[in-house]
Amino acid sequence: MKRIRLGVLTPSSNTALEPLTCAMLHGQPGLSAHFSRFSVTRIALDEGALGQFDDSKIIAAATLLADARVDVIGWSGTAAGWLGFDRDRMLCERITAATGIPATSAILALNELLALRGFTRMAIVSPYLEDVQRRIQANYAAAGIEVVGESHLSISENFAFAEVTAATLAQQVASVAHAKPQVIVPYCTNLASAHLAAQWEQQYGCAVYDTTSTVVWKMLRLCGFDTSAIVGWGSLMREGC
Template sequence: MSGGVAGRRVGMIVPSGNILAEDQVRAMMPAEIGLHVTRLKLKGSSAAELDAMIADLPKAADLLADARVDLIAFNCTAVSTRSRDADRTITDEIARTTGIAAVTTAEALLAGLAVLGARSIVLVTPYIASVVDAEAAYFRDHGLDVVDAVGAGIDSNWDMAQARPERWRELLLAHRSARADAYVLSCTAIRTHEIIGALEHEVGRPVLTSNQAIAWHATRKTGSSARLAGFGRLLAEY
């Protein structure tokens, strides 16, 4: 790896029930960037639970500010795509509370799709229907053509994490589309980082995942230009 910024630190907020995001994001960031994590309460996918996650957002952000991080990453796809402006509301609240710049998973996915030149996507998720619909609407509201959107109907972070990566590979391949510029494997709580490269080879298109996108976006926002092979085109080329 090269082009890293020694001594830079990223703070990350994840759902309390997520057991995968830390390890995946750490694996996809340069070693010279520190990663410091805290949690907000979220185990399920109901509207009430998703809305409630950000109730204690200022407190969580303030805890990360104590670590003097350079950037705060709010890493929950479902919450940051709840509405057209959900991501901006979250980053504005973090900045007001801490004075530290912030990014969200939704913002990271949009940025990744933009640098890849993708205008149309297939959205593959573990979510229940209401969350799939909200996320598809978010991407459409930001100018993307969502040619297909599918969920596996799983409600909890814990159950999402139990599925083998092969399940997400099979679901994505079952929804291949010649109209898609890229595929989005959405959700920070599923096992996906080890299958990105192979999937890109199979479908002949870029594949973005939530944890991959936040790792890439946070890395670039810290000023690092480090490239990392093995986790898809986004991290290897941009």
């Protein structure tokens, strides 16, 4: 059996995405995830916070993953939501140019999934500040996708995102489900939410696309892996199969 090695770019203060990503792959022979970090400690719209996502820092982390001969590189972060979707398109092109390895991101994968299903009404759950959340909403509105419901926690410290409890996340999801979206998106890869998606889909009768899961879905698809084998993580793993 051919091994598939997924290379995952991780914000330095993120403690949620690595265990969740590995849990998704658990029990699948030959699949493994390998991680490289770059410094991200705060999410805001000021110059210092935005500067954390300078492409050169991310590409330096990607070149370390190339040493492990990974089959694909995925940026497991949501910054393109407020920086603009083209930022991730250009970043992935630069990663591939620097490493020779196909690259994708959580947000490019999410947007592909939205297009596959023709979803135009989404709800967003995040830990972010209000102005960050508004920027995300505006970028989706410009792309023809209406954010019909949103919930944010007004937190800026990235480490603290992973400390958000399951009870708080459940309250956020319940609050946006009343807007009857086609899909609810936990929009942060440092939320411990991916493993709850299937439960929420059953509870609220709509899709739930967690951003930690979206990048795994796309990386596996780029490697020719049938993602429908990944069960218990929501309906998105059956998309594109």
